[in-house]
Amino acid sequence: MTNISGTNNSDLIAVQMEVNGKTVSGNVEGRTLLVDFLRKDANLRGPRIGCEEGACGACTVDVGGQLTKSCLRLAVECDGATVRTVEALAENGELTTLQRAFRDCHALQCGFCTSGMLMSAEALLRDRGPEPLTDKQIKLGLGGNYCRCTGYSNIIRAIKVAAGEAEPLADAGDVLAGESHVGRSTSRKEDDRLLRGNANYVDxxxxxxxxxxxxxxxxxxxxxxxxxxxxxxxxxxxxxxxxxxxxxxxxxxxxxxxxxxxxxxxxxxxxxxxxxxxxxxxxxxxxxxxxxxxxxxxxxxxxxxxxxxPVITDPETSATRTSDEPEFLLYPEWGDNLQTHYPFTIGEVDESFETAHLVMDEVFSSQRYSxxxxxxxxxxxxxxxxxxxxxxxxxxxxxxxxxxxxxxxxxxxxxxxxxxxxxxxxxxxxxxxxxxxxxxxxxxxxxxxxxxxxxxxxxxxxxGPHARDFRLRTRGAFDADGKLLAMDVHVLSDIGCDGAERAGGLGMPINGSVYGSSIYDVSNYRMLAQAAVTNKPPYGAYRGYGKDIANLASELLMERAAEKLGINRVDIRERNFPESFPYRIATGPTIEDSSSRDCYRKLVDKIDIPSLEQEKAVAQANGKYIGYSIVPYIEPAGAAFPGTMFQSYESASVRVNSDGTVRVFTGMTSLGQGIETVYAQVAADLLGCRPDQVRVKFGDTNEGPFGSGTYSSRGAMYAVGAIEAAAAKILPRMKLAASRILKCDIGDVSVENGVFTTPSTNETCTYEEVAYSVYFQPGSGIMLEGADSSLLEEIGTYLHPDVSWEFDELGRGQLYPANPGGAQAAKVEVNIKTGRVKILKLWLISDHGTVLNPMLLDGQIMGSVMQQLGGTMFEEIAYDNAGKPHTKTMKDYGMPSIWSTPDLEIEHMQTRSKATATGAKGAGEDGSIATTTTIVLAVEDALRPLGVKISSSPLTPARVLDLINRAQGESKLENNK
Amino acid sequence: MVLNGGQAIIPTLRMRVVNPLALVDIKGIPELSSTVEVADTGIRVGPRVTIDRLMNWPGIAEVAPVLREAGAALADAQIRAQGTAVGSLCWADPRANYPVAFLALKAVVSAVGSKGRRDIEIDDFFAGYRANVLQDELVMSVTCPGTTRLGFSTYREFSRQINDVCIVNIAVSEVDGELRVAVGGLDKRPQLVPSAAGVMANLEEPATSEAFMAALSTRPVAPIEDGQGSPEFKLALIAELLVEIAAEYREAKA
CATH class of the missing domain: 3.90.1170.50 (Aldehyde oxidase/xanthine dehydrogenase, a/b hammerhead)
Incomplete structure (x- = not known):
């Protein structure tokens, strides 16, 4: 929206443009931006506004053959111009090669940036020379378009596919008889409208x-x-x-x-x-x-x-205030500034620390970002x-x-x-x-x-809601062999003015401490989660949700204890994995299987540690600093907290319509995860129809049953479980009606890809025929006589069996029913003269049980890795002591651009979940959990000769260089002694 | 205020940082050239020449690579297609790409106003943070020395992410056999650092970051507060970029 001030702008100016082949005229103010003219006067929806500074590129269009951000041009400047927008790309209603490449490479998730991304990509392809496109050329062409979902690598691939230089990711061809739709990399149903600029965002x-x-x-x-x-x-x-x-x-x-x-x-x-x-x-x-x-x-x-x-900006000071100083209490009626103070202890913690061979005491704090x-x-x-x-x-x-x-x-x-x-x-x-x-x-x-x-x-x-901004102190008691005997984890979050009433961030410090032992075996455990209020915006949920803090809590201990004890860093972790699974961690939750450990072992093999060590040694001999790290992680999924918006169930309503199409309404919302596609794949398998028969609807409270919504990597368990429950009731009715058409026993009816058959006669009938027979000809009274219901419609619900809201006598419960896991590794190079950290390579192996759609799961992983990479390296909302933010624009903030796309390799293991029919566990946050840990530990590994320890993020060149200089200063002092 | 490419002004207006009485769009004025002349006598850049156009103008990459490299490292394709090199110069942000590039190139800014036409040496052009010495004037052209007077030239910058807002940047150019080192991010305006040029020009010994740090220390430093690091950090970055450029220069001279 235009917000250029306009004291003397009352006179309207007539402008006329040719927009996508049509003449559009209107009367605008001098300050009206081209993007507002396109959205309002030309009635277009493709060019969108994601910022006020010309950074995001979601409004990119072509004016007179030149690429432009339509928020950086005034409408009056473009009077008489020819404008092309994303709406003009499709030819005769058909998606172009470029648009299809985006779809078949999963190069879009929420789709908000896609209109601009496509325009920039089109210009790049138009202006390219005869040589193959390089990554650098693609980045030069798309550097002005931000995407928050994909992590860019699939966008880069899509452009190469459109240029004929790479293969798409989606599975091509039809599903063969006997094959399931689940497990295929199906292109997304939602992409067609998103690629045309036709999505229905609220604006x-x-x-x-x-x-x-x-x-x-x-x-x-x-x-x-x-x-x-x-x-x-x-x-x-x-x-x-x-x-x-x-x-x-x-x-x-x-x-x-x-x-x-x-x-x-x-x-x-x-x-x-x-x-x-x-x-x-x-x-x-x-x-x-x-x-x-x-x-x-x-x-x-x-x-x-x-x-x-008095302004409160420092959480550590805030946490110590009492009712003796009511002027320093944000809400004096609380008696302190702690929205939660959540302690838990089990086992002999103090004794273990007192007698331990080695005590590690580590800290890490994160900046505020969102x-x-x-x-x-x-x-x-x-x-x-x-x-x-x-x-x-x-x-x-x-x-x-x-x-x-x-x-x-x-x-x-x-x-x-x-x-x-x-x-x-x-x-x-x-x-x-x-x-x-x-x-x-x-x-x-x-x-x-x-x-x-x-x-x-x-x-x-x-x-808006802010996140991270925590101070972690993690202590570990080790024996001489590196076995972890006890842990003591303290997480203090700066939650701004609130983390529970208006925003749901309070679970983050709690998760950070409840899951602080990650998958390691330690029975003596103390934790304290504290949330201190300050005069800042609220603390809201953000992908990772404290599992990032938990991962740091255990891995900082493992890595640094290994160094102290002279134990190989893989060995120390092996020594601390539980002997068997399921394993109940000290605070109560049960890790259902060994998938995280198994992914870790697989990744250890994959990254080839001897060759990494050699590369490191060669680099060091040449005055270069290369390092690597590898850690396991768990992703507690499907949060179910009583008395909060994180509820423990999901609903679905499934209906077979009279025309044989299937409508699935889910309580989830679509933010880019691909629910319209994945749930159609699932419903198709469950109902014996084709995914193209299924339409998934969401986001209308008048249309379906009460649903919980989208959070905590829950869809693959909860939403899918609810669809299963509903489909399980509808399919027998369809079969019953089909048996009456096919004149056979219901037990002899089979169905696949929308066609019912009976082997005895080889007669067939279609989904449409069966559905119409139930609704109208002759109708349910005959076709479903004796069935449990006259309708081809059901509401299904799913409650995960592994949630435990009953806390035991020691205060242990299980509020996340599943713990999918994985392992992540990083290789970095640090320039010790500038402090620049270059991420050379990231690896991630994860296990989410059955993978419903591999292409989409990888998309979630790439996106979450990129987000957390941004948070680890650049992103920050900085405040001064008066509680005034320094960070105003997206550029100030440090949003990762396509130039920061990491080289990321992803693999999967598939240990089926016993709790869900498909065998899937939740997914969506992998990269948010261990990316900070792996980058931090890899940087420390690179700088090991200098003895640098990192205790805060972001890892800006200024901060890293400062650490290097200090370490070098200290070693000089040591040498002079 | 003058509206040329508008890529810096419009966001500033949108965020209501400035509130001009009037905004005059100069794009339709036929006397304002959108062409580049590359000749022995000089490289003349018209005020309407977009960054994209300047970067790709025949001969520029060979004669004055600094003009191409400064463009390639500037923002993004959309802004390179709309923004102008002369506009970037006039906006005079101390970390922008073209102010240092033209400063290194010893350009002459030709302006016209109600008092007539005048030529301004680039060394006298910058007046402060995002400020220049133009009065009620329009720039008609920016002229850099021609092919016969130009030698080595290059551009380097350091930013959080590639093509992000610079923390510091440097343009170096050899004009009439003399090296000019222009630095952005050290002060409210881009600066020439002759002492650093002296270190670089000395081919007797390889230039080290220590030598550059010493050269830089001869001048006061007052970088803008951008939350990207201390003055010492910025000096260290500049020294490192200068070492890189010096190596390239030695190679070119070898």
Whole structure:
């Protein structure tokens, strides 16, 4: 959206362009951006806005044969120009070679960036010379397009495929008789619309009479609000209303908590500051106007008087505050600043440490960063008081629970609320929280007109949910052989203003300490998880969800103890693996099988340690510093926490329609995981039909049963389990009807790829014939007589059998039912003169049980590796002592670009899960768990001759060089002694 | 304010960092050339020449590789296609690619305004952080020395990720047999560092980072606060880039 200020912009200018072969004219303001003209006047949906600075490239189009970001051109500059957008790519309705290559290489997930990506790729292919395309050329061509989902490597491959220089990843050809659809690398169903620029992200929708909402953010991290002067803003033409906390309080109560469990303290705040602000960027007023531009103009004229309060920015200091100093308590009624203080001890911890041969005491802290999906948050809410109907389109991962939260927060009966999600431009946990999303709902409730809010990128960065930002202290007691005898893990997270009420981040420090022993055998264990509040935005769920902290907790100990004890680093891990599986870890959860250990062993063989050691030695002899690392990891999946939005079940509604098509409605949402494809593969196998017969629907609370939503790598277990449950009831009915058509015994009916047969007569009938016979000719009364139901429709649910909400007498439970595992390795080179870390190679072997769609699973792994690589190396939201963020733009933030694509090799093992019918375990977070550990340990390995230890991220050149200089300074001091 | 390629100005306007009374689009002015002249007498770059066009202009890679390399390392394909080299110069961000490149090349900026036409030596062009000495003037051309006067030239930068915003950057060019080393990121404006050029020009002994650090220490350093590291760190990076360039220079001279 345009937010160039525009005091003298009232005169409209007529412009005309040829857009995708059609003449489009309109009257625009001088400041109107080309992208807004294309979206509004040319009614296009492909060019999208992911930032305000011309960084993300989602708006890329072609103007007069030149590639351009349409947010970096004014509409008036392009008067008379010829514009091509993604919508013009397909020829006669058919996807082009390039578009098909993207589909068949899984080069897109959420699809938000894809329009721009395709335009840049098309220009690259058009302008290329006769030689084969190099990776560097591709990166030069696509460096201006950010993708948060894929990790770019499949995009690079797709361009090579389109150039005829590589093979696609998707399985070609039909499924043969007797083969299953599950397990195939099927191209995604969702890609067709995403590749054409036609997806239904929330910003694509408008309604008659709709107002645009802009948030006036707090400019004080902690302050009393003395006065809000809205008179100037209110009097501006085109402004419908300016609302403050006092107005919102008339319709809206405290936010309904997303996590109300484990004794978490709750702030009980409204989604807008009323008496005081608690973070920089917190909403203090809302402007509702006819256009986003006017709303922005008016927001700049809302004047707020603040009376500053002491600002809390350091979590360690915050954690020590008590009720003796109420001025330093964010919520004085809590009596301290700890939203949770979660201790647990088992076994003889102190004794083990006292008698141990070696005690390791290690620390690691992470900077603050966040999920940063390409699509920011957005809501279009519409209240109709005559109909008692509230319709909310929103980019959220949990539509049904959002409906419940709205009901509780506003006191509106749930029946009157419909939540629609449509396509979501990435989430990664970042769209599990709910706070500012309530504000358009409040505004429509007050004003009775539809209200739309699309969050600017700077606002997401400033006020959206943040993550990581933890301080880990991990202690380990070892015997002389390197056997771990006891662990003591302390995780303190800076959770900003809240990690439970408006955002669900509190599980992260808890997971970090509950799973701190990873897959290692240690029975004496102490942990403390603490969440300290500060004057910063809330702490929200982010992919990895503390399993990253847990992995560091054990692996830092293993690696550094091995060095101290002179034990090979593979050996020390082998000595600490449990003797047998299933293995119950000290804190309670049971690791069901040895898959993580097995992946580790396989990866040890694969990376060829002797040759890596040799490479290292040669490098060192030449003054170069190369190092490697290899660690196992576990990915606790399918979080099920009582009293929180992380619920323990999922639902599905499955229906065979009269035309023989199958509709699957899932409670999950589509953020790019490929659920429309994978669930169709599953349903096809279960129902004996073809995947193309199956349409998977989601994200409409009026359409299906209450569902939990998308989080915690749960779909392959929970959503698939629910589909299985429903299909298991429908298939016998279909077979019964088919047996009546085929005039045979039901036991003699078999079905595959949508055709029923009976071997006795070789007669066949189709899914469509059978379904129509049940619905109409002659009808269910005859065709399903004697069946358990007259319908070809069922609701299925799935509860994972391995969740245990009953804690035993020692306080042990199991809130993640599955622990898929794997191993990861890294090879890096460090330039000791500049501090630059170059990631030469990453390897990952994972075991998620049965792989439902290998191409899509690899996509999840590549994407998560890249995200965590970004967090380890670049990404940061930095704050000063006044609680003011330094990080404003995507470039400041350090979003990984295509130039940072690592060389990553992925393999799988497939140890079937005993708990699910398909044998699949959850997947989706692999790379988020051990990428930081492997990079950190590989850098330490490279710098071992210098004795550098890394205790914080990101590994910026400045920080690494500083560590090197310090280590060299110390060794010089040693030598001088 | 003047709107040329707009790739730096428009985001600044969108984020409401600047709020000009008027924005004048100069793209339609026929006198503002979008061509490059490469001749013995000089390389003349028109104000409408996009980065893409300049990089790929026949002869540029051979005569003044610094102009091509600075472009290739600049942002991304979309911005290279729209943004202009002269615009990048006028925007005068101390870490931008073309300010250091033109500074190393000893360019002359030819401007016209209400008081007539004047030529400004590049050494006098920068006035501060994102500021230049132009009054109510438009740049008509930027002229670098011609093929007969130019020798070795190159561009290097250091950023978190490739083609990201630079932490520091360096352009080096040999003009009339004299080496010019221009550095960005050390100060509010791009700087010439003759002492570093002296170290590089001395082919008697291989230039070391220590020698460059010593050369750099002769001048005060006031880098902008970009959260990317301390002044000492930036100096160390510059010294390392200079060592790389010096090796390349020695090879070219060998």
């Amino acid at each position: 694509n929708f408008t309604m008659p009479g709709m107002l645009h909402m802009t948030i006036v953010p707090s400019t004080q991290a902690h302050a009393r609000i003395l006065n809000i002067d809205v008179t100037q803003a209110k009097s501006m033409p085109g402004v419908a209303a300016v609302l403050t906390g006092a107005d919102i309080a008339k319709v809206c109560g405290p936010m309904s908590p997303t996590m109300d469990a484990f004794g978490f303290k709750l702030p009980r705040r409204m989604p807008i500051a009323d008496e005081k602000t608690i973070f920089f960027g917190e909403p203090v007023a809302l402007v509702l106007a006819e256009t986003p531009e006017i709303a922005e103009d008016a927001a700049a004229r809302v004047f707020v008087d603040y009376d500053p309060l 999920a940063q999906p390409m699509e920011t948050r957005g809501v279009l809410a519409s209240w109709d008081s005559d109909q008692h109907s509230l319709i909310v389109r929103a980019s959220v991962q949990i539509p049904h629970q959002f409906r419940m939260f709205i009901s509780k927060t506003f006191g509106i009966p749930e029946t009157d609320i419909q939540v629609l999600t449509g396509d979501i431009g990435g989430g990664f946990g970042g769209k599990l929280g709910v706070d500012a999303e309530y504000l358009p709902v409040a505004a429509t409730r007050i004003l009775g007109r539809p209200v739309k809010w699309i969050e600017p990128r700077s606002s997401w960065t400033r006020a």
